[in-house]
Amino acid sequence: MAAPPERRCWEREQARLKAGVVEQDTEEWQKDPNFTGLERVGGxxxxxxxxxxxxxxxxxxxxSYPALQVLYEDCRMVAVTAPYVAGFLAFREVPFLxxxxxxxxQEEPKLRPQVLLVDGNGLLHHRGFGVACHLGVLTDLPCIGVAKxxxxxxxxxxxxxxxxxIRSLQRSGDTFPLTGTSGRVLGMVLRSYNNSSKPLYISVGHRVSLDTAVRLVxxxxxxxxxxPIRQADIRSREYIRKQLCAPLEVRPARPESSKKEAELEDESDA
DNA sequence: GCGACAG
DNA sequence: ATCTTGTCGC
Known part of the structure; x- marks a missing residue:
């Protein structure tokens, strides 16, 4: 009997917190001022x-890094079950990620990203364990939380x-730290774009320092x-837009006798 | 009790 | 997250 997903998420948080938070640079490229050696960033x-x-x-x-050209894209419709509750975003989205x-x-191992930018928070979280931490632990990839x-x-x-x-952030690149009542620095506020006064909230997800996280973002x-996040966002909503426009011709209520099924959707490993 | 609350 | 076109400005 496997525990329900919510229970497993909770246990994951407790285990990680007990083991101590991993918020230091573990990769060589992270220690280089120019990120030499970094070639692929995921979103x-x-x-x-x-x-x-x-x-x-x-x-x-x-x-690709630093050119920021799209090397790989994967969009897929999923059936979300957990509701959205602030503080529990990972319980809703992380399984699909x-x-x-x-x-x-499995399919393109050479394109494995060296770091992931995640929509949401990492350590900047009620239990110090946001969606970027969950994804990092489960994939063992360095992860950075980027919240809007x-x-x-x-x-x-x-x-x-x-x-x-926020008003004191004049140029893109300006930052100030987010220090909680506990005295702990939970993240950084970053003005990422000169034309927008609305900043980003950067926090450590997994195997990366806050300083490196801000520099990379x-x-x-x-x-x-x-x-990376912007492209993932653009492409996922475009995918949905197409789904909504042509659902009638593409999927006429399960035609059991389709001509080529092995190539498209039936790829589960039996 | 009421409001606040990543996506 | 999503509803929503044009529009004002650099």
């Missing part, structure tokens, strides 16, 4: 259908002081959202 995202809270598109892209990474490693809004935790709030600190930003 993941889920896009949802407006009225439907169970159908989503999970996407994983791999970009892990599947995508495993698919990549502040998760209010450990005394951090979107109050006037916070807004004032900076170097991946053509616009406000870093390219």
């Amino acid at each position: 993941v995202d889920l896009s949802y259908i407006k009225g439907d809270d169970t159908s989503a598109c999970a996407s994983l892209v791999v970009l 892990v599947e995508a990474v495993q698919r990549l490693q 809004n502040l998760l209010q935790v450990d005394g951090l709030a979107r109050d006037e002081l916070h807004r004032e600190q 900076r170097s991946c930003c053509r616009y406000r959202v870093p390219e």
Whole structure:
């Protein structure tokens, strides 16, 4: 009897917290000022259908570094079960992201990313263990949490002081640390784009230091959202848009006698 | 009790 | 996350 997924997520958090948080650079390229040796950066995202809270598109892209060209793209419709609850995003999205990474490693092992940028938080989290930490532990890949809004935790709030600190970020690349009431630095606020005053919230996910995380996200930003996540986002919503436009002709209620089925969808390992 | 709350 | 076109500005 396998434990339900929620229970396993919880146990994963407890085990990792007990073992101590891994927030240091483990790779050689992370220690290089120019990230020499870094060639592939991954990005993941889920896009949802407006009225439907169970159908989503999970996407994983791999970009070259430093050119930021798309080397790999994987979009797939998934059936989401867990509801969205702030603080429990990983319980909802992480299973599909892990599947995508495993698919990549099986089909295109040479394109395995050396680091993943994840939509959401890592250590900047109620239990110090956001979606970027979950994905990192499950894939054993360095992961960085990139959130577009502040998760209010450990005394951090979107109050006037916070807004004032944001206003103090003048140029892209400017940052200030997020220090919780506990005194711990949980993440960094980064102005990633000159044309947008809205910052990003960067935090450690797995096997990376906060300093390296911020430097890498900076170097991946053509616009406000870093390219790996932006491409995953663009491609997953485009995938959904196509699904919605042509569902009638592409999938007429399970034609059991289709001509070539082995090439498209029936690829489970029996 | 009421509001706040990554995606 | 999603609903949503054009539009004002560098």
